[in-house]
Amino acid sequence: MRDSITKLVSISFLGGLIGRALRYGFNVVIARGLGVEALGIFAFGMVIMKGGGVFARVGLDNAAKKYIPIYRDNDDPARVSGTILLCLGTPFVVGTVIAVVLYFGKGLTEKLVGTTFHATTALFILGIPLIAIMMVGVNATYGLKETKYSVYIRDFGQSIAALVLMAIAAFVVSDLSVLVVGYLLSILIGAVLAIFFLHQENALRLDIKPVFEYRKIFAFSIPLTLVASIQYLVSWTDILVLGVFVSSESVGWYQAAYQTSVLLIVVLQSMNSIFPSIAAGLHKSGQHERLNRLYTAVTKWVTYLTVLGLAYVLVYSQQILSIFGTTVQSAEISLVILAIGQSVAATVGPAGYLLMMTGYERLQVVNTTITAVLNFALNIVLIQSYGIIGAAIATGVSFSILNLLRLAQVWLLLGIQPYSREYWRGAFAILGAALALSLVKLLPAPGYIQLVVGGSIAILIFVATLWSFGLTDEDEILIEAIN
Template sequence: MAEQSSDSSLKSVSRGASFFMAGKGLDNALRFLLNWVLVRGLGGVLFGAYTLGLVILTFAQVFTNLGTNQAIMKFVPMYENDPEKRQRMLGLSYLTSLVAGVAIGILIYLLAPWLTGYVEPAYRPYFTDVVRLFAFLLPLNTLMSCFESVFKSLEIPEYQVAIRNVLIPFVRVVSVGIALLLGAALVGTVAATVVAMCITFCLAVWLVMTRADIAPTFRGASRSELVEFYDFSLPLTLNHAGQVLANKVDLLMVGFLASAYITTKDAVGIYKIATVLGGILLLPLSGFNQLFPSIASRLYNDDKMDDLEALFRRVTRWTFTLGLFPAIGAAIYARELLVVFSDSFAQQGVGVLLLFVVAQLANASVGPSGYVLMMTDHHYLTVANQWLLGICNVVLNYLFIREYGLIGAALATATVIVAINVLRVVEVWYTVGLFPYSRKYVKPLLAGAMTAVAMLGTKSVLTGYVTGIGSPTIVALVQGGVGGLVGLAVFGGALYVLGIEQEDREFMAENIPS
């Protein structure tokens, strides 16, 4: 009976993961294309200025969101039987986001010249205009986050995926591509990004108005409702700040410390591309995390700890296995991946990318450990972990950038990510007695070793034949493409020969159409 419950939970998680990964896969492809277009169209230096402007925008959004998107996901379902109160809560979310977005946007606009004085000198002729243009996006981005939460709260996430993973990247690629084809420089490209967001915002408004059966009310909220709303939403700003501090502060510090401690002018661009490529390893984990929290909470509250451990173990093994192959490929073909963007990126960014591959594989290797803590009444540990990660990231980045330059930033962030993930596994084991690992990991590890040998051999053999057939980009694409196909065949074949676990065979037989 426990095994049936575990399989049912895994089936639900897997369906959610499949849906999410389809959208996120398209999103990653479009964002990869966008970054490639930007690097090729602007060059490494101006791409760095563009990226740093977006990072500042991300930090500013911590104070424009104010937890309103999470408040929507709490109060819209909670007051389903009280539609008037639900409308008032939604109106508070929209109004709070709009007012905070406009206020912080004006502040960023006014502070732009001051911020320009601290960035890489090569950015300074353009950076004030870049920041000021991006400031116009703050209220739009914040409201877009609210729209996405409305669809999630109404359990129609396909529209949330449509907005976040399809509309935004697609319209941005088209808009930026047209601007660059017309000869736009950095400021024109940023303006095209703003136009793209305005178009997407209008489409999102139309979706909310036509697909969501709820409309906001902007007046009539009582004092008790205001207290209830902000008592929930405002504390979440602290958690959101910790997340942004942990995930984005290294790139921000590279941008503001580059002029003093980093010799290359392409530093921000190299670092950004390395994070994008490394982040691909987290696609499986992100997919499984879409529905794992709610199912884990239900199993824990029903005291089905054996089922929870079985689910936790299998999801963790799957995320590790699915992340292992791209990690091996990215490590072996790191230079070829970076050459696709820029020769200078390949010359100076290989070490940075390798460190991010290690860090993100560590992330994938611990599975949804953070959500296990959160859903088993240890959410205070997740907040503490987030802030520990953020503070350590700031301190180590400052020290390592001063000492080692660009590679020091990647080393600092990778060290902190690996350490915090080890800590999460220990915390889960200590607090709830769950441990995700077993001897079943031997098979993917052996398959990974065979794959690495095969890909290294393929790369060595091909090098003598493909050199000179075209530009470095063409050579890199041929080597990476052939090596990737060979590696995938070896990895899949090795897993099959070593023997797919019986529980996985049964799950696939029941849930994958023949």
């Protein structure tokens, strides 16, 4: 591979950070422009659309990340093109079928769950094939062992277009339906960009006859469809159940808390953008010790940065949620619970992808099924008693259990566990940063000033402390070039 993993991850991290900030801005724009109730309606529609998109992808997003780099390394452009066409065409067909079924079955679904969906739900349903194509296209570019294209497609192209169109709809037109249409247009832009970059990289070629490895690809991807759909339910059962049992305004406050907590896993998501393709290559070539070192180093730095973010959220939960308007205590408590759950998930590193890329993808079905059943049961029981706080507890517990299962399996099946006594360095740096955050909070200054000043000082202390300790042997893997 031309670039070092450090460069690849840094591109993904910086781009992902900007993209995540832009997508976080979607929620702020809706809450500020149309109200928290509109944010709840939008969140519910998004869950329907993304859920349908997960089924429509048929696991081909992960198949693209696995097989495209293998065929490119073998200098087999016909199979590369065939894989891309298969991975893009299938989600379009399946997504269209799902959208038609859901669109015409909406009335029956409303009767079954005993509620009436907002009119914008139908618009989100129509967006299912679009989001499926865009997400598979993004993952196909990961198979090129490049992270810049995913940044261009989703973090810049789609996200900037969405933010601009949504802001116009919220503050100028003041219409939620127009806002949803603008968002769907941004997804179409993202899908077109994905196809363009794949063609530009000569991965998707029209001058050769494509070879379709149907059996091999679908044998890998179809089992992952169940994994992905159940994983999605683990992530979004809370919004679905909240949409049935509580008001749209409460769903909006929960969405604000949840989307804030998701910011904590941006480091893990950046690592995940390149780790699967590299892990598949290392495993296939028998470089198990190198794979072990890679996973260990990645997990350590993901843990450091995620726990630093957790400290920031715990200290400034009220100030952060005030960005959406006048905050409520239940949203602050939910944010704290969700942040802890997301941090537990992040500190096991890319364990799930490590299992998938080393031949244990079917084991993920077991993990996600157990977690999904537990998550659904907890949400049904706790939401009716404790509202959005109950949803936060159910989701946080589910995230933690799922990722601890993955960690245990990586240890038992692959003999890899990423932790060592060297973590004291990060613990020391994080404690110093947390102390600074707490002291800045005591200053008589507006909340936004505390957020900026406290965060800046904490980062400086964190970086300076780790810099003074120097690099360990494990850290060297992050600065070595991978050929």
